[in-house]
Amino acid sequence: xxxxxxxxxxxxxxxxxxxxxxxxxxxxxxxxxxxxxxxxxxxxxxxxxxxxxxxxxxxxxxxxxxxxxxxxxxxxxxxxxxxxxxxxxxxxxxxxxxxxxxxxxxxxxxxxxxxxxxxxxxxxxxxxxxxxxxxxxxxxxxxxxxxxxxxxxxxxxxxxxxxxxxxxxxxxxxxxxxxxxxxxxxxxxxxxxxxxxxxxxxxxxxxxxxxxxxxxxxxxxxxxxxxxxxxxxxxxxxxxxxxxxxxxxxxxxxxxxxxxxxxxxxxxx
Numbered sequence: 001x002x003x004x005x006x007x008x009x010x011x012x013x014x015x016x017x018x019x020x021x022x023x024x025x026x027x028x029x030x031x032x033x034x035x036x037x038x039x040x041x042x043x044x045x046x047x048x049x050x051x052x053x054x055x056x057x058x059x060x061x062x063x064x065x066x067x068x069x070x071x072x073x074x075x076x077x078x079x080x081x082x083x084x085x086x087x088x089x090x091x092x093x094x095x096x097x098x099x100x101x102x103x104x105x106x107x108x109x110x111x112x113x114x115x116x117x118x119x120x121x122x123x124x125x126x127x128x129x130x131x132x133x134x135x136x137x138x139x140x141x142x143x144x145x146x147x148x149x150x151x152x153x154x155x156x157x158x159x160x161x162x163x164x165x166x167x168x169x170x171x172x173x174x175x176x177x178x179x180x181x182x183x184x185x186x187x188x189x190x191x192x193x194x195x196x197x198x199x200x201x202x203x204x205x206x207x208x209x210x211x212x213x214x215x216x217x218x219x220x221x222x223x224x225x226x227x228x229x230x231x232x233x234x235x236x237x238x239x240x241x242x243x244x245x246x247x248x249x250x251x252x253x254x255x256x257x258x259x260x261x262x263x264x265x266x267x268x269x
Contacts, residue, residue, distance in 0.1 A: 003253040004158045009169045012250065016243040019081045026086070027238035030076050034069045035234065041065060067105055068098045073241070074134040081245040097141055104133055104145035111149075128163055129156045135248040155251045166247055173236045181229035189226070190216035 005012075020027065045058040071094040079086045094101075108130045116123030132152035137143060140151065156163065190213060220226060249255040 002154070002157055003251055005162045005247065005250045007250070009162075009166045012166060012246050013169065013239075013243055016081065016239065016246045019083060019246070020239070020242055023080050023086070024238065027077070027080060027242060028235055030073055030091075031234045031237045031241065032231065034073050035231075038062065038066045038069055063105075064098065064102055067101050068095055070134055071095070071097055071101050071137070074245075075138045077241045077245040078135065078138060078248070081242050081249065094138060094141075097137060100145050101134065101137060104137065104148055107145060107149060108133060125160060128160050129153045131163060131244075132156060132248055132251070135245070135252070139252070139254075155248070159247075159251045163247060163251075166243065167240075170236065170240055170243075173239070174233065177233045177236045178230075180232060181226055184226055184229055185220070189220050 041058050041062040042055075045055055049055070072091050075094050076086055076091050079090060084090075112123055112126045112130065115126035130149065130152055132155045133148050136148040136151035136155070140148065143151065221230070246255075
């Protein structure tokens with residue numbers, strides 16, 4: 001049965017905040033730990049070797065690690081919103097679905113890429129329709145990869161614009177969280193050289209400057225202070241992740257709520 005989410009975004013956010021009471025810092029730690037673990041393989045490998053084959057293999061391994069972490073964290077956010085057990089055992093339970101989730105992600109990337117060839121808007125809409133892939137797999141572990149994708153499309157039917165508005169409602173928070181890092185980078189980060197165009201302008205010079213600036217910027221971002229300032233966004237990400245879990249339960253028909261009323265649980269959980 002198709003469920004259209006009609007309650008305001010502020011109500012969905014309020015539901016998430018209510019369920020985050022006493023659990024917020026745990027969610028922040030989960031976001032931070034998943035981010036650091038996902039980033040670690042590529043950073044360590046690039047620091048130890050320049051071998052392209054090894055780096056490619058590490059990137060593939062990092063992709064699998066990222067998918068497994070997404071599975072575990074998705075379950076954690078769902079359980080947090082539902083007020084259920086969030087112990088380590090339940091956190092790692094979805095790891096058995098890793099390879100199914102890897103296949104699901106590959107299929108999703110292919111579909112999004114093909115839709116993006118038509119135009120940017122169809123690609124964005126396709127990506128949003130895949131937003132519930134991992135939630136669908138967590139709630140339906142017996143589903144195949146394609147069945148999870150179809151379930152996500154079914155859940156998002158009629159709810160795409162509401163999901164977009166929900167994400168847009170966090171722009172202010174993300175701006176505030178990223179502001180310290182942006183200001184620090186503007187004040188102390190590398191400055192790109194300005195090149196004036198002329199009739200005999202060499203575009204290779206422009207590419208060289210851009211490449212050099214990119215290298216300097218990458219080195220700057222690996223410094224301790226900008227890295228720490230960049231991690232401020234995890235505080236908002238934890239809030240967003242549980243809000244997404246609330247949206248999923250509403251759109252999937254697991255939870256029925258009217259604006260101004262207490263949530264009413266369905267038989268789904």
